[in-house]
Amino acid sequence: MSGVYDVLKERGFVEQVSDESKVRAMLEKSVTCYIGFDPTSDSFHAGSLVPIMALAHMQRHGHRVLAVVGGGTAMIGDPSGKTELRQLVSKEEIDANAEGLKRQLAHFLDFSGGTAFMVNNADWLRPLNYIEFLRDVGRHFSVNKMLAAESYRMRLETGLNFIEFNYMLLQAYDYLELYRRHGCTLQMGGNDQWGNILAGADLIRRVEHGEAEALTFPLLTTATGAKMGKTEKGAVWLDPKRTSPYEYYQYWINADDRDVGRFLALFTLLPMDEVRRLASLAGEELREAKEILALEATKMNHGESEAFKAREASRALFSGEGGVDESSVPTVEMDRRRFEEGIPAFALFADAGLAKTRGEARRLIAQGGGYVNGRRLEAADETITAGELRDGALMLRAGKKKYARVKAS
């Protein structure tokens, strides 16, 4: 169990720590740590992988980890790092979402051995009595201090309402409650949570005279400045129904050169020696590193067999045409009669999801970015007929990288 701290540090997980030497010493023995997650959706996306991987490391090093879903706080909305009031979510939705999140966490954490737990802060937040809460918790908070906090300062310019202003108290109270219930002495989170986490550690000190620490992760952006886990098409979800393993794999293999080393360290469990070797590859060779990154990251989330399937599909599609295990490419079903009648290419692309509108599909094809079975289309209104079907399916390609298989049924 020794050395998680160094592992986390070396792999790039550490942005700020409340007290480095204390935390390091604390982690020599088994501790209980927690990270809060927002149940505003029933799936995580790649942007949440840093905290998830951090928990995975902690558990692997013999610590107890708590994944806390903010069933209570999600009803408030955390203002940190946001410029606008967040959408409030209903209770029912939150509870259902929490279930989905737990299933995904189970790919990274082992919930069976009594060293990983999922708890919901709704359990203690919802029954709270306002008056008591103000007396017991509220009195420990200085408004002056809160206003000075980085997380609120930004919002002070655009406006912050009272409900959000309370978020810090609730999250601090979470930490206190977890300290009491589970002996939790380390809270981790994204760097935007720094203020909230410290507030919790502070509260524990004041109320329980206990010692609790804080550790934050860097907020990642890609080398081009994009948010981690976002693509033009939206978030990269961990849920295979929202982002297929193939697309997930593609997200990683498309990583910017400059991100490869960081990503290998953060999102795979490969030994750091290997990570460093891969990251030092230059030029075209770096593609090998990206392939490993994509494979390993996909394995973590979707398991080995899906990861290998995704790699095969990806290799086949990008190494020229030819035999592809087409089943791993996103597939859309379409009525066979439409092919028998003949379908205009632009309609086909739009309906297959490769373009949002028919107009966009027209443009795509007109600009030379539309392919059917590897043949570049000349005109957007070209008619595609059943004669083009191969084994009852068509392989469509939009631009260089987007594929879709259309199956006639």
Place this chain on the structure above:
RNA sequence: GGGGAGGUUCCCGAGCGGUCAAAGGGAACAGACUGUAAAUCUGUCGCCGAAGGCUUCGGAGGUUCGAAUCCUCCCCUCCCCA
């Protein structure tokens, strides 16, 4: 509660009675170049379409031959004062 400034297409931001589907920038998409990377260059970037049509400028009404642009009411945001 009083006073002021605003809400424009994904974002920022011009427009302030016709020439506006709406400048400019960013993002995004396609092509060329490449290594499924970046950078660069070119093109595209409301919806349907062959022409042409249709729906947009916070919401609802109104004035006008004609409104994103003028008027009325409403909603929302920010600032100053209470």
